[in-house]
Amino acid sequence: MFEHIERVPGDAILGLIEAYKKDTNPQKVDLGVGVYKDAQGNTPVMRAVKEAEALLLKNETTKTYIGSHGSATYGEVILPLVLGEGSPVLQTKRASATQSPGGTGALRLAGDFIAQQMPGKAIWVSDPTWPNHLGIFPAAGLTLRKYPYVDAENRLDFDGMLAALEQIPEGDVVLLHACCHNPTGFDLSREQWQQVMEVVRERQLLPLIDFAYQGFGEGLDEDAYGVRLMAENLDEVIITSSCSKNFGIYCERTGCLIMVAKNNEQMENVRSQIAIVARENYSNPPAHGGAIVSEILHSAELAAIWREELTEMRDRINTLRRDFVEALKPYGLAQQYACVAEQRGMFSYTGLTPEQVDRLRDEYGIYMVRSGRANVAGFSHENLAYLTKAIAAVN
Ligand code: LMR
Numbered sequence: 586m587f588e589h590i591e592r593v594p595g596d597a598i599l600g601l602i603e604a605y606k607k608d609t610n611p612q613k614v615d616l617g618v619g620v621y622k623d624a625q626g627n628t629p630v631m632r633a634v635k636e637a638e639a640l641l642l643k644n645e646t647t648k649t650y651i652g653s654h655g656s657a658t659y660g661e662v663i664l665p666l667v668l669g670e671g672s673p674v675l676q677t678k679r680a681s682a683t684q685s686p687g688g689t690g691a692l693r694l695a696g697d698f699i700a701q702q703m704p705g706k707a708i709w710v711s712d713p714t715w716p717n718h719l720g721i722f723p724a725a726g727l728t729l730r731k732y733p734y735v736d737a738e739n740r741l742d743f744d745g746m747l748a749a750l751e752q753i754p755e756g757d758v759v760l761l762h763a764c765c766h767n768p769t770g771f772d773l774s775r776e777q778w779q780q781v782m783e784v785v786r787e788r789q790l791l792p793l794i795d796f797a798y799q800g801f802g803e804g805l806d807e808d809a810y811g812v813r814l815m816a817e818n819l820d821e822v823i824i825t826s827s828c829s830k831n832f833g834i835y836c837e838r839t840g841c842l843i844m845v846a847k848n849n850e851q852m853e854n855v856r857s858q859i860a861i862v863a864r865e866n867y868s869n870p871p872a873h874g875g876a877i878v879s880e881i882l883h884s885a886e887l888a889a890i891w892r893e894e895l896t897e898m899r900d901r902i903n904t905l906r907r908d909f910v911e912a913l914k915p916y917g918l919a920q921q922y923a924c925v926a927e928q929r930g931m932f933s934y935t936g937l938t939p940e941q942v943d944r945l946r947d948e949y950g951i952y953m954v955r956s957g958r959a960n961v962a963g964f965s966h967e968n969l970a971y972l973t974k975a976i977a978a979v980n
Contacts, residue, residue: 597716601952610950612971616963617952619767619931620835621898624965631833633891637880641873650869653860655684655841659875662882663841667796667809667826674816678849681856683842683863684870688797688827689717691842695793695823696725697862698844698855699758708758708793711746713934713956715767715795718760732759734769739924739936741771750784758791763824764808765798765930768958772802772929778811782818792819797827800895801902802929805831820847828878830931831895839874898962902931905964912969916977925961933959941979949975 594600601617620628654660660682664675674680685691699706708727710718711734722729732749736742753759761781764772773781785792792815802808815822824843829835844859846852863870881887910926913919925933937945937957945951951972953959964972 598954601954604946605952608950608952612968613950613952614963614968614972615952616959616961617954619830619960619962621830621833621902621931621962622960622965624901624967626963626965628833628835631891631894633881633887633894634832634834634877636890637877637884637887640880641876645876648872651684651872651875653863653869654682654856655870656872656875656879658879658883659684660841662879663826663828664843666805666882667799667812667824667841667843668816669806669809669813672813672817674845679845679847679852680816681844681846681852681859683844683856683859684875685825685840685842685863686838686867686870687829688795688825688840689721690838690867690870691825691827691840692718692721692795693725693866694842694859694862695825696722696727697866698823698859699791699793700726701862702858703756703758703791706757706791707754708760709750709753710760711762711766713768714760714762718795727758730757734766735771735934739934741769741773743773743777747780747784750781750790751788753788753790755789756791758793758823759785760793760795761811763794763796763799763812764802765932767797767930768932768954768956769934770925770928770930770932770961771934773811775810778814781811782814785815786819791821791823793823793825795825797825798830798930799826800831801899801931804899805892805895816845819845821845828874832874832878832881832891834874834877837874837877838871839878902961903929905966905969906933906961908966908969909961909964909973912973913976916973916980918973918977918980921980922976931960931962933961935959935976937976937979944979945975948978951975 605615708722709730712731733742733745799808822845826841828839844855906926935957939955942955
């Protein structure tokens with residue numbers, strides 16, 4: 586029965602983890618998958634997380650199911666984190682939180698909900714976008730379409746984006762990256778968010794905002810600007826949030842699907858449907874990651890430690906961005922790569938071609954996605970000299 590099944594290549598991003606591990610080059614550099622790394626190249630467990638886990642271990646009394654929407658105490662802290670303390674959306678009870686297995690799980694819930702409740706509506710994603718977006722939505726049965734995002738000179742193509750959004754048929758879904766755009770690192774300014782919101786409102790589109798990197802761009806509140814603008818000014822918004830990166834709990838699969846509706850009653854109707862979608866996918870989400878986040882954000886002391894650790898990670902990445910461009914100066918390449926210092930989040934679209942990326946891997950043991958996306962968190966003051974020399978050599 587399985588004779589006809591063909592072998593397919595594995596996921597391009599996750600495959601880099603294995604390829605990097607196997608490489609014996611002592612100078613190898615991992616700029617592949619989007620995980621944070623410290624100056625030693627490690628992805629440590631955050632202190633606030635360790636302390637929360639110690640408390641959980643001590644106080645946990647049961648491992649029973651937590652329900653299709655997940656833990657209510659987790660939802661209680663995620664909603665204000667994403668939408669803002671005292672948000673009018675929360676005061677009017679227009680937002681529902683469903684704990685999900687990572688941001689990816691939230692995206693799939695959103696995809697299934699749209700396919701079931703809004704048949705015939707397409708989803709529009711930026712070109713380029715996180716490659717998994719291209720898999721998740723068609724797997725849920727949605728038609729996928731693209732709007733431009735980057736021009737031929739590797740700059741944000743905002744005019745192209747806006748012109749394309751103005752042509753999207755009414756009722757279609759438009760996927761936006763809240764901050765730290767993956768893969769490019771190009772984010773919208775506040776004025777640009779305003780313009781996008783107006784087009785979305787005018788054309789009656791449904792925004793789905795992927796919020797996987799809150800706190801990695803400019804700050805927890807700053808990064809939520811577009812999300813809050815949309816939620817406060819539009820009747821309906823879908824937000825997929827992730828705690829993988831900002832709490833460093835990648836393997837705990839901790840995300841949230843936030844559905845914003847016109848009023849409380851419509852929100853409850855939508856919420857009842859989401860419970861079914863979750864039940865049919867995986868029944869209940871895993872509990873541990875949500876419990877960690879809830880423990881931290883319900884404690885003023887742990888929350889302060891966590892915020893400090895997150896600020897350190899963000900500052901380190903932004904410093905490395907500037908130092909990378911500086912280190913390219915002697916090679917006359919600072920201008921060409923100046924965008925790296927302007928982009929935000931873990932990723933940079935470097936402008937390196939697939940052939941250059943292959944040479945960096947084969948000749949220097951430097952690993953990144955073939956699109957030229959580099960995980961800037963993989964830069965370090967130890968490897969910058971090696972890295973920039975290698976980049977100069979393949980230019
Ligand atoms: C990435 O884009 O590297 C991360 O979001 C991890 C993933 O699952 O692809």
